Amino acid sequence: xLEITNLHATVDGKAILKGIDLTIQPGEMxxxxxxxxSGKSTLAYILSGRxxxxxxxxxxRYEGRDLLVMAPEERAAEGLFxxxxxxxxxPGVPNTTFLKEALNAGRKHRGxxxxxxxxxxxxxxxxxxELGMTDEMLKRAVNVGFxxxxxxxxxxxxxxxxxxxxxxxxxxxxGLDIDALKTVADGVNALRGPDRSMLVITHYQRLLNYIVxxxxxxxxxxxxxxxxxxxxxxxxxxxxYAEFTTAAA
Amino acid sequence: xxxTVETAQTVKEVAERKYKYxxxxxxxxxxxxxxLGEEVxxxxxxxxxxxxxLLEWRLKAYRHWLxxxxxxxxxxxxxxxxxxxxxxxxxPKTAEGPKSLEEVDPELLRTYEKLGIPLREQEMLxxxxxxxxxxxxxxxxxxKKKLHEVGVIFCSISEAVQxxxxxxxxxxxxVVPYADNKHATLNSAVFTDGSFVYVPKGVRCPMELSTxxxxxxxxxxxxxxxxxxxxxxxxxxxxxxxxAPMRDExxxxxxxxxxxxxxxxxxxxxxxxxxxxxxEEGRGGIFNFVTKRGACRGDNSKISWTQVETGSAIxxxxxxxxxxxxxxxxxxxxxxxxxxxxxxxxxxxMIHLGKNxxxxxxxxxxxxxxxxxxxxxLVKVSPKAHGARNHTQCDSLLIGERCGAHTVPYxxxxxxxxxxxxxxxxxxxxxxxxxxxxxxGIGEEEAVALVVNGFxxxxxxxxxxxxxxxxxxLVGISLEGSVG
Numbered sequence: 193x194l195e196i197t198n199l200h201a202t203v204d205g206k207a208i209l210k211g212i213d214l215t216i217q218p219g220e221m222x223x224x225x226x227x228x229x230s231g232k233s234t235l236a237y238i239l240s241g242r243x244x245x246x247x248x249x250x251x252x253r254y255e256g257r258d259l260l261v262m263a264p265e266e267r268a269a270e271g272l273f274x275x276x277x278x279x280x281x282x283p284g285v286p287n288t289t290f291l292k293e294a295l296n297a298g299r300k301h302r303g304x305x306x307x308x309x310x311x312x313x314x315x316x317x318x319x320x321x322e323l324g325m326t327d328e329m330l331k332r333a334v335n336v337g338f339x340x341x342x343x344x345x346x347x348x349x350x351x352x353x354x355x356x357x358x359x360x361x362x363x364x365x366x367g368l369d370i371d372a373l374k375t376v377a378d379g380v381n382a383l384r385g386p387d388r389s390m391l392v393i394t395h396y397q398r399l400l401n402y403i404v405x406x407x408x409x410x411x412x413x414x415x416x417x418x419x420x421x422x423x424x425x426x427x428x429x430x431x432x433y434a435e436f437t438t439a440a441a
Numbered sequence: 442x443x444x445t446v447e448t449a450q451t452v453k454e455v456a457e458r459k460y461k462y463x464x465x466x467x468x469x470x471x472x473x474x475x476x477l478g479e480e481v482x483x484x485x486x487x488x489x490x491x492x493x494x495l496l497e498w499r500l501k502a503y504r505h506w507l508x509x510x511x512x513x514x515x516x517x518x519x520x521x522x523x524x525x526x527x528x529x530x531x532x533p534k535t536a537e538g539p540k541s542l543e544e545v546d547p548e549l550l551r552t553y554e555k556l557g558i559p560l561r562e563q564e565m566l567x568x569x570x571x572x573x574x575x576x577x578x579x580x581x582x583x584x585k586k587k588l589h590e591v592g593v594i595f596c597s598i599s600e601a602v603q604x605x606x607x608x609x610x611x612x613x614x615x616v617v618p619y620a621d622n623k624h625a626t627l628n629s630a631v632f633t634d635g636s637f638v639y640v641p642k643g644v645r646c647p648m649e650l651s652t653x654x655x656x657x658x659x660x661x662x663x664x665x666x667x668x669x670x671x672x673x674x675x676x677x678x679x680x681x682x683x684x685a686p687m688r689d690e691x692x693x694x695x696x697x698x699x700x701x702x703x704x705x706x707x708x709x710x711x712x713x714x715x716x717x718x719x720x721e722e723g724r725g726g727i728f729n730f731v732t733k734r735g736a737c738r739g740d741n742s743k744i745s746w747t748q749v750e751t752g753s754a755i756x757x758x759x760x761x762x763x764x765x766x767x768x769x770x771x772x773x774x775x776x777x778x779x780x781x782x783x784x785x786x787x788x789x790x791m792i793h794l795g796k797n798x799x800x801x802x803x804x805x806x807x808x809x810x811x812x813x814x815x816x817x818x819l820v821k822v823s824p825k826a827h828g829a830r831n832h833t834q835c836d837s838l839l840i841g842e843r844c845g846a847h848t849v850p851y852x853x854x855x856x857x858x859x860x861x862x863x864x865x866x867x868x869x870x871x872x873x874x875x876x877x878x879x880x881x882g883i884g885e886e887e888a889v890a891l892v893v894n895g896f897x898x899x900x901x902x903x904x905x906x907x908x909x910x911x912x913x914x915l916v917g918i919s920l921e922g923s924v925g
Contacts, residue, residue, distance in 0.1 A: 241879075241880075243872070243876070263879070263885075264876065264879040264880055265879045265880075265882050265883060267880075268879065268880050268881055268882035273880075274880050280871075280876075280877035282877070282878075282891070282892060283895055284894070284896055284897070284899070285892070285895035285898075289891075290878075290881070290891070293878075293883050293887065293891060294878075294881035295882075297881070297883045297884065297887065298882040333895065334895075350881065354881065354882070
């Protein structure tokens with residue numbers, strides 16, 4: 193599904209990623225953990241194609257294709273989804289309009305016709321109910337006036353509607369209270385499947401109590417410092433990241 | 442029947458009369474000689490078989506116009522206009538248009554397609570001389586019949602001069618006097634045609650009126666003159682313009698629109714302006730210098746202006762409300778989009794004269810490319826306007842590094858009990874928003890259109906339904922090429 197080889201990247205001329213290797217198979221869930229400033233969000237932005245992040249070396253293949261040459265919207269239409277750490281507000285654009293535009297853009301890219309109003313309404317009604325969201329949230333402008341938890345839930349709703357093949361969740365747990373965390377985790381778990389891969393980026397282990405990954409990677413100082421199973425997350429929770437930040441210093 | 446005979450008689454008299462100012466009007470010719478002068482005005486008036494009072498009014502306007510300096514206070518720049526190097530009257534063209542859509546500029550057709558305009562309408566808009574015209578005539582005829590049943594008069598202003606001279610004489614120039622401003626004064630002297638609407642007492646006009654359905658709407662172009670009168674307790678909604686790009690050979694457009702709302706009457710006037718803006722360097726666009734004003738003459742009357750301005754090289758336009766009647770309400774909702782080299786200086790004037798008059802202004806300016814957009818507004822509260830209230834909200838959105846947005850609000854309050862509020866914001870379209878949309882699969886230009894439509898939502902909601910849908914698409918099309 194995703195194959196990252198020797199990835200180096202800079203932001204404003206400063207080296208952030210210094211040789212990342214990571215392979216994710218279809219259906220797998222990987223977690224990337226690491227201290228602040230280790231390059232976790234940079235990796236998420238490079239995968240999704242944000243401007244301002246320069247790849248200086250290495251390559252990223254997505255379903256066998258060169259991901260880095262694709263425009264952000266093309267990556268999205270090909271099934272790559274990023275749940276934002278800080279979901280963006282778009283005043284005046286109702287959530288439903290946004291979802292419909294996004295869904296139909298992807299369908300168009302795949303050569304499918306747009307969903308008509310009835311089909312679309314049925315789809316999002318079902319998805320919002322599954323996520324315990326209200327219809328009222330659909331009418332509001334995208335993320336405007338949403339609480340932290342609502343914004344994150346809204347990201348999961350978008351993911352559920354767009355049904356990506358590879359979902360990158362960037363600190364989806366940050367700023368959530370325990371109830372919201374559970375709801376979001378339930379939403380993510382519901383989307384797990386043999387054809388859908390996920391990359392969960394997190395600072396804390398607590399999300400991984402609810403979303404159990406196949407593999408856990410520690411990202412420190414721009415490299416993957418260690419890889420293990422779910423037990424690695426628990427170890428980190430107990431010991432912290434000191435071992436990784438000092439070792440390379 | 443009698444009216445027709447009378448009209449024919451008037452035309453004959455005018456055609457045959459010796460022009461009392463000393464020259465004979467040649468009306469055999471279809472086009473007035475180039476340039477501007479009393480003879481040309483006499484020619485136009487004679488062509489239209491106008492009564493003496495109207496000709497005199499035109500000439501009075503012309504003579505005053507000669508004494509007026511060019512208004513140079515707007516935040517726009519252009520070369521001085523050469524008024525003598527233009528034609529002020531030419532008969533509607535026949536058979537010169539393209540024979541089929543294959544002969545029409547493909548660029549124009551692509552835009553029509555994006556707007557989702559049906560083929561038949563495309564032909565009409567592009568001026569293809571085919572039987573589509575018959576369709577429109579028959580539609581318009583049914584339309585007229587329905588209006589006739591409720592007593593609404595909707596015709597060209599030339600026709601109204603003949604059929605309802607008393608109404609025209611009473612109200613023409615009563616809101617925008619002939620000496621109002623340079624462009625309006627020129628319009629008063631040389632206006633060629635436009636719309637006339639009269640809604641009788643207590644009648645709610647059963648449909649949206651649109652120039653599109655007016656018979657003989659062709660070629661009113663350059664100096665359009667519109668007069669709408671809503672008698673006591675009546676209601677009318679009027680749509681002007683068209684989302685399809687309109688091309689015209691004339692550079693200067695100086696229209697005048699006058700609205701009169703009597704006691705308890707309401708007029709809603711919506712405009713979508715999409716005149717040719719010129720090329721990317723700003724060559725060849727239309728100068729749209731328009732005077733629009735409404736008078737809320739009666740108590741509890743209401744006038745609401747909604748405009749979507751995306752076209753023209755230069756837009757100079759301030760649809761205004763004179764709130765004379767007690768408790769009268771004025772509204773102005775505006776979206777002005779400028780791209781490439783376009784310049785817009787637009788806004789409104791709300792003149793509070795009556796007690797408890799209220800006004801609301803929501804203006805959204807979007808600038809892209811190297812364009813410049815200015816909101817200019819006046820809120821004036823007279824000493825007698827006890828309890829007057831105004832709320833103004835001006836928001837500017839910038840796309841790119843080379844455009845400008847300006848807000849120039851004038852507030853004059855001479856009554857202590859008045860409450861006037863002004864809010865203004867300026868923001869740039871954010872990279873975060875665009876990236877967020879693109880990450881969800883929405884292309885860059887669609888993302889800009891989506892964000893801008895969101896920014897304009899409060900105003901778009903004021904438009905009648907079918908107009909709003911087209912206007913949303915137009916917002917996107919106007920900003921094509923503004924990012925990336």
